[in-house]
Amino acid sequence: MSAIGRFYSRAGLVEREMERLVPRAGRPAEVYGLLWEFLDLGGKRFRPLLALASSRACGGRDSDALPAAAAIELFHNFTLIHDDIEDDSQMRRGKPCLHIRHGVPLALNAGDGLFMLVWRAALSIKSPRSAAVQKTMLDAFTAVLEGQARELGWHRRHAWDLTAEDYLSMVGGKTAALVQASCSVGALCASAKPAQVKALASYGHSMGVAFQIQDDVLNLCGEEEKYKKEIGGDIREGKRTLMVLHALPRLDSADAKRLRSILDSQSAGQADIDWAIGRMRSTGSIDYASKYARSLIGKSLSQISKLPKSEAREELEAVARFITERES
Amino acid sequence: MSAIGRFYSRAGLVEREMERLVPRAGRPAEVYGLLWEFLDLGGKRFRPLLALASSRACGGRDSDALPAAAAIELFHNFTLIHDDIEDDSQMRRGKPCLHIRHGVPLALNAGDGLFMLVWRAALSIKSPRSAAVQKTMLDAFTAVLEGQARELGWHRRHAWDLTAEDYLSMVGGKTAALVQASCSVGALCASAKPAQVKALASYGHSMGVAFQIQDDVLNLCGEEEKYKKEIGGDIREGKRTLMVLHALPRLDSADAKRLRSILDSQSAGQADIDWAIGRMRSTGSIDYASKYARSLIGKSLSQISKLPKSEAREELEAVARFITERES
Structure with missing residues (x-):
């Protein structure tokens, strides 16, 4: 079995x-x-599998x-x-979203119920x-929420006084904090040395940011x-x-004015979208983002090169490389 | 200072x-x-003050x-x-609700952020x-969520196959679980004996249910x-x-059919509301509920009669009695 196959086999x-x-x-x-209706939709279980591989890469067992x-x-899944609800999305994994099926009140409340179960699970460790x-875990969860709030705030106040650093800091919370925590928690559960916990945390953080950037790139240039x-x-959002x-x-x-107004309109047509993608291509911005993601994956890989060679380390290397190779 | 004055002085x-x-x-x-905008609206801080009085009634200190x-x-406050948001309420303590001022996405997310702080506070105990x-605490929080889900479900499916027991079980979660937990947690923090923790839990539960029933009565018969x-x-809701x-x-x-249809319409006019209140008066239902609340307060008081006599016990007795005497 390939390293990626082994990773997902758990x-x-x-x-x-x-x-x-x-x-x-x-x-x-x-x-x-409602919760099982949602959980049964599946998902790759990428984050928990990272935790298991991180544990094994530090000499622990999956069960730890x-x-x-x-x-x-x-x-x-709670997020x-x-x-x-926050984005008023319609579909999730090919099915109508929970709040579309059951209304906002019950979906919101069920989400809160899932968070209670997260706490209960954490207490039982x-x-x-x-x-x-x-x-x-709690620090990571807080960072996810704070990152989400930053992005919601940008939309709410039509913010354009933003830099690449603002984006990276937002994504560092919203997306990367949980990937990072998956890896460091896995290491902690294996009673790994502090340097190993730190290396896996950095690996997860860089990979998490790269994951989001690559997702943004695919959203513009992927094959539907x-x-x-x-x-x-x-762009529409x-x-x-x-x-x-x-x-x-x-x-x-x-x-620049036209691009900002397309993004703020929240109702861009196909011609506007095509134009926007064309401009971002002409400024080299799509290429820049792709290269940036690949450089982050390089950083990720160098972090775990310090871990002892193992099947689990190979898996972590393979999933990191796949982040910027994937097409979906 | 009166016992109630002492209670609220903290x-x-x-x-x-x-x-x-x-x-x-x-x-x-x-x-x-956003959180401070909400927290600064105030509130009586009834639940935490119950925890402090319960701690003192068991020989502990406020600080415990x-x-x-x-x-x-x-x-x-998180709830x-x-x-x-779930009830699409417009006003809270005389000000527009958080989701009215900042939109549902940011208000929902800020609520989640408050729950993270609850967990952080609990971890630091x-x-x-x-x-x-x-x-x-976690058991109580879960019961609150479950009670809220039950009530939301009744509205969602226009449920009428309900008994007084269903109401009492819903309120036992939605309202009473947190009042109960305030008392038992206060006792636990004072390292009280199990019998004292249990007595204060029962006191809190009965009082919490009585509080909700009395609130429902005042909603129909109070002075605006x-x-x-x-x-x-x-009735409108x-x-x-x-x-x-x-x-x-x-x-x-x-x-009965007319009462159900007024309640399900969610848009009852004043004539319908007056008619509904008149019918519930004629069946003796308002009187029944008032008496039921008073009997629960009697149960509450008998529970704490087992605690040693103290200023704190007097406060707990006074706030319980006030539940069915209050007009607001």
Whole structure:
């Protein structure tokens, strides 16, 4: 089996742990029924699998990291339920979103219920380092929320006084903090040395930022059949991506004004989207973002080169490389 | 000073602890600025003050229970922020609700941020019983969410297959669980004996249910100037109160049908509201609910009669008695 195949082969372990943590027949069904409706939509379980591989890369077992890994996956799903409400998204994994099916009140409340289960899972972690694990998780969860708030705030006040650093700091919270925590929590659960925990945290952080940048790039240049989301959807939603913030100071003032107004309109047509993508290509911004993501993956790989050679390290290397090679 | 005066005289302690737990200058302002906008609206701080009095009634100090007490008050505020979104409320304590001022996305996210701070506060509790305190809090928080889900579900599916027991079980979660936890956590923080923790938990539970029933009664029969909310608002919102569920089987089928349809319309006019209140009066349902609340307060008082006589016990007795005497 390939290293990536080995990495994903443990998804069943995560699923079983989630079954343990979220009572499938729990009452009221307005909480637990909705949650399983959402959790059953699946997902790659990327973050918990990172935790398991990180644990093994530090000499631990899968089982050492499993409760924390599943708690992180539950938290990730909690953010998806609430983000879908915040963005008024319609579809998630090919099905209508939870708030579309059951209304905002029940979906919001079920999300809160999932967060209670995350806390419960965290409380149940039996590890000599359980205090550090809980603190790492809580710090990451807070950073995710803060990153999300920053981005929501940009949209709310039509902010354009933003730099690439603002983007990287926002993504460092919204996306990378949880990937980072998956890796460092995995290491902590294996009672790894501080230097190993730190190396895996850095690996996860760089990879998390690269993941988001690559996702933004695919949103503009992917092939719709493989990417499975609307190409250019980020432009319609007015997202301040690294590419947008790189392009704006490089466009003449008329083009910059038009790009800002397309993004702020929240209703761009296909011609506007095509024009915007063309301008970001001409300023070299898409190329810049792709290269930036690849350089972050290089940093990720160098961090874990300090870990002892192992099957798990190979898996971590393979999933990192795949971030910038993927087409979906 | 009266016993009730003494009880509320400690509100400043709670405020200062909340200042410690929620960073006023925290960034981004989209989280912490919004939270203080909400927390600064005030409130009686009833739940945390119950925790302090419960601690003192068991021989502890205010300071023993203060971090847990403030965490419970923060959780209560978290539920208010999310409930206002779920109910699409317009006003809270005389000001437009957070989601009205800042939009649903930022208000929802700020609520989530407050819950992170609740968890952080709970993690920081230094008590020989901190594990029991955390578990008690988490169980109560879960019960609150589940109670809220039940009530939302009733509205969503226009449920009328409900009994007084369904109402009491819903309120036992949505309202009473947190009042109960305030008391038992206060006792736990004072390292009280199990029988004392149990007595205070029962005291809090009965009082919490009585509080909600009395609130429902005042909503129909209060004086608008004192009650400060719209009289009959619960009828417009279609709430399944103890009075509604008591009245329905006692009305002839035409009147029962009309009452259900007024409640389901969510847009009852003043004539409909007056008619509904008149019917619930004629079936004796309002009287029944008032008496039921008073009997619960009697149960509350008998529970704490087992505690040693103290100033704090007097305060707990006085606030319980006030529940069914208040007009607002």
